[in-house]
Amino acid sequence: MSRILRIAGAQMGPNQKADSREAILARMIALLEDAAGKGAQLVVFPELPFTTFFPRWLLADQEEVDSYFETAMPNPNTQALFDRAKALKVGFYVGYAELTPQGQHFNSAITVGPDGSILGKYRKIHLPGTVEPRAGDRFQQLEKRYFEYGDMGFPAFRGPESWGRPVTGMLICNDRRWPEGWRCYGLQGVELMLIGYNSAAYDPMGGTTESADLRTFHSTLAVQANAYMNATWAVSVAKAGNEDGSGLIGGSVIVDPNGVVAAQAKTLGDEVIVAEVDFDACRQGKEKMFNFAAHRRPQWYRAIVDQVGAVPPP
Template sequence: MGPVHLADTRQQVVSRLIEMLREAHARGAGWVTFPELALTTFFPRYVYDSPEEYDVFFETGLPSPAMVPLFETAKDLGVGFYLGYAEKITEDGVTHRFNTSVLVGPDGSILGKYRKIHLPGTKDPIGDLEFEHLEKRYFEVGDLGFPTFATPSGRFGMCICNDRRWPETFRVMALRGAEVFMLGYNTPTRNIHHPEPAHLRDFHNRLSLESAAYQNGAWVMAAAKCGAEDGFAMIGGSAIIAPTGETVARAASEDDEVITHNCDLDFGAYIRRSVFDFARHRRIEHYGPITEQ
């Protein structure tokens, strides 16, 4: 998905999502992955102080009013989808904000939600930077763990952007039977924390996704929001990756673009029966430090 600027309306953005959904359907796709925070610009790059300023980026209700046309079109076409959005909920009088994705089935039913666990960046602005990365300021750490969902096409898991850099994310979902990992991301081309050659941003993205696929014998459907949002550039590289770790489709542009692949979920079965047969080969008695401080 190409850039979303501050001035773009939700209606404009949702029309673009619907156009891509229609194209995917025309190519025979049954499932679509949209990016992280797909309905707005990647607002954690900006410093806002009060909820009145940043609540404009959040959705309430599921579907939120802005999402309704997308939900309706997808249901009419019989296409399931993953959509990333900023979620605001109030429970027992307390307001919570999460960086969330929803999985919607081909019949329009909500199969489940995931709330981002690995929130990168800082709570307070670092200052003296072109842009910030303030996810810890605007979102709470997700409270749903890494669930997986039974769909008519197999068992799917969801994660969001920075989660992909952590192998635990995918291993937990794989242990819960995930055969497909869906994820959206917004990755700036520049690392604000330390100087890094631009090509490494793309390399580390591929490395994370390809190893996640191979080490868990699962498909990866990863969708970037990319291009320059009001001048702030983000990497592209949306990709579909086979359980062998091989990228089978990859976006070529930094605009709205649909990539498709016919994913045979049994393609990875031999990997799950051989080198990554968890039941036979995992040695959990030696993995303790992974869950200790």
């Protein structure tokens, strides 16, 4: 069984509120075809790629909020992407706003296999932002208002035989900055981490100290180090650019199990990056430096689960 897979990150430029669903889906299909043309067998799309990033606004009307959500996946608004991918025998990771039959709202992602089957699903656990809007700010970060916290944990799954059966994990946006999520996947032997994001190009909580360059650096750094410390490949893909007047960083990246960048986007627009990924390259780290069974000391890690916030010494 070959354990080498050609993977693409399909960075997207901005989706304006005025853009139709059809126009955005057509761009995603064009990216998929571009990636397939470059030999990619798996294409990673951003978080919430089907619409603009609506949590930047306080929306009073729940019907308007729900118009950004998918009640099934696929559904008529997204079916063409699934059909084209299946025809091309290309799998994909895609984020979406999920509205369940029970009326729950999640920030979710799925990975779809080359045969069109859904291989795995994840609901974002580390929701950033606030429930209530911050007075006076032009843009909000209201994910905690519109979404419930993910309730599925960090469930790794095996990719198909044609991909080399990699142990695969999914994270969404802010999750990539939290080593706990990576480690929960690491403890399942993760070899491939798939991540989509929408990250403001300024401090979304109102500060002025974080430039787009610094925030792109943070984004790349977190993925590099967590990939290294869990000896996994990682593909982290942005929606980027000036979206409805609010800036989003780019910097989509494919990182190897040493934390070394294998490919990185250069623009803030629609852009495909590709890397050839050898899952056996994870073995060096997993068997030596990060042989967890040999080296971890969980009896000293209890604060990680016993405590939520920081408690400084007196």
